[in-house]
Amino acid sequence: MNRILLILMLAFSFSAFAQPLSYYLPTSVTYNSSIPAPKEIVGHEVGEWHITHDRLVNYMKAVDAASDRVTLKVTGTTHEGRQQLALFITSAANHAKLETIRQQHIHLQDPTKNASLNVTEMPAVVWIGCSIHGNEPSGANMSLLLIYYLAAAQGAQIDELLSNTVIILDPSFNPDGLNRFASWVNTHKSATSVTDPNASEFNEVWPGGRTNHYWFDLNRDWLPAQQPESQNRLKIFHDWRPNILTDHHEMGSNSTFFFQPGVPSRVNPNTPKKNQELTGAIGNYHAKFLDSIGSFYFTKEGYDDFYYGKGSTFPDIHGGIGILFEQASSRGHAQQTENGLLTFPFTVRNQFTTALSTLEAARNLRKDLLSYQREFYNNVKQEATTTSVKAYVFGDAFDQSRNALFIEMMKRHKIEVFENKQSLDADGKTFSAGSSWIVPTNQSQYKLVKTIFEKTLRYEDSLFYDITSWTFPLAMGIAYAELKSMPVSTGAMVDEVKKPVGTIIGNNSNYAYAFEWDDFYAPKLLYALQTKGLITKVATQQFESATVNGKKKFTYGTILIPVKNQNKSSEEIQKLIANAVSATGVQVYALTSGLSTSGIDLGSGSFVNTRTPKILLMGGTGVSGNDAGEIWHMLDQRMRIPSTLIEVERLNAVSINSYNIIIMPEGTYRNMDKAAQDKLKAWITNGGTVLAFENAGVFLSASGITKTIYKADELKGDSTVMLAYNMRADETRAREMPGSIFEARIDMTHPICYGYHTKTISIFKANTLFMDQNNNPYDSPVILTDNPLQSGYLHKSYVDKIKNNAIVNIENIGRGKVITYSENMNFRAFWFGTSKLFLNGLFF
């Protein structure tokens, strides 16, 4: 070996598994040299290093500048300020009339306009979406190749593709997660080839790169749309409503490649049969293309099309075809697997190949796809005019904030919502003008409206990949009812969602102020006042007081702010409250006398000082990142309450005496050793409060800190029934609880239930924990009813077991307490109906 060769080998030793562009790209065409190749901009070959998000954006911008086939649009920014992109790729001729093409495409969905449209002359719209799970990066890395190919390839074939399709490329659905993951694997890459699965490169630290900044799974947020990444993306989605949307994922390293169709019996019944036929027809192209490069794959197993909050299912309810791709993950740059060495470039090539097969399918099936979308919306119109439910009415008379959050969510999906002009009685409830709204079913988004409002109790299959029910008004705790006829007249259609405006009713007082606890943002207001040093008290009994608007009844949980004995003047206090209400939208009342017109007077001992929470939020290995993130997001984004994140592993090393609240999200806590358990117990005994969720409660019970008792689950099944060996896994999975909605009774006088004004609320349950009530009935203020299932799947073996289970248990230990929640109270940042049960634990 000569010296020069040796030096060259050393210089390129980081590139042991790197591949040139020719490994990926069709070699049958020539490439326009004025389009920069990825390496010219990002500094490495595709697949040689994991692309970081900044370099990805740089490359996309460079191609946009060099090509008349590409137009780049920044659709918004993530929590961490990274740009989200949509690249529109089509022929230069189509670019010149892109807005006309878009309008025509949208008219396809309008039965009053679509009859005259000639689909033979319209391009198909294809959306290629990459790596919504940040640590499934082959999709995002593939996007470099795809944009290069589409911008630079020459010849009749690409010209025909580009004149017959409008391609929307989102190279990174989850920029913050992608970047977190890329940093991890690049940081741990060795110059010599290390392919041992034990290496750090393949084993991220908690919480990993799958999720966004607040550790949300963005592939569950297409429907609730509570994260900015989803909100920005949905604007483009609804502007275009693609015929095909691809969702490029990764799965376990020992697998091969999956493309939809998924399990036929697990398709949502609101999705037409024809959707699955077209998915199958497109699948034939993936098979052919993967066969040609020798890659293995499977279909119709494992993954489903049930929950509309996933990227591959959401298009199915918009006349499009969502396609899930799952590539076996190399995680890092190359890893030994059961199927031999799996290199990162190999995974990238499979994703690129199926992006090409999708485009080929779109070109050949263009007329079928466009006709299907027209037919889909014509059928929707038909169903919408014949359904017996003519409208839904909804509204919470006590909380304009949750109403606004719900309307905002529906407006993001182009759902028509009207103000209700008259008082309406339905389903035993009264919906008043000014605090209720009407959603007609006779509208183009009928199917989405149906899936947002309907309860489901019947299922063709008993195995689910995700939740089985998501009735939004139940989730948000907002009263609603079906209407069998449209109200004779409604108010205006809601154009812009009006955020509630907070005011001080009565303007100022030298005596006291009070606000009720019903508003979603009441905890945000309370914390803002607490941190300004104001003494605040909570009413543990009801009272009625004179206000400028006449007598007003204040219920349990009302917050009182005395004016005297504060270390601020009455003018300062007024100003402080005025600022805080305008930031939160909560109504505050100025009170001028301590003498109540009924109930307790303002000087009563039944007003108790509130606690200013100083929060330790537990994280780390063995703690659910999703659940911890939901709690962090609720506190940080919604309520502006800080929390200190400490991993379980560090608990022994830090002083915890300055915190008065420790939150333990769902988790096994397997890394919490005996010393840490003793430390926690001593801290509770000295007056601390623990909020423990789901299996964290089981851990505290098992380690002897609480006495909470859980009934055994049925996951092992009935051993007396003989089952065929190949049925066993399915039978166990059928006993899982993927996520359903249950009704619970609450004790509205209990501090944990302050802010509720109905006797029952809806709880989301996605576990098989069955918590017994505490011995003292006052310490189990939230209990499931006798027949609690409201919507969703429930295995028959749980029907009796779940009755009257406790949802929240409170146990006094020394001077402190443990509040045990059997369920998640902050599910996916849209289950607002239970957030007060969590937040009350911080303050009262």
Ligand SMILES: [Zn+2]
């Ligand atoms: Zn994934």
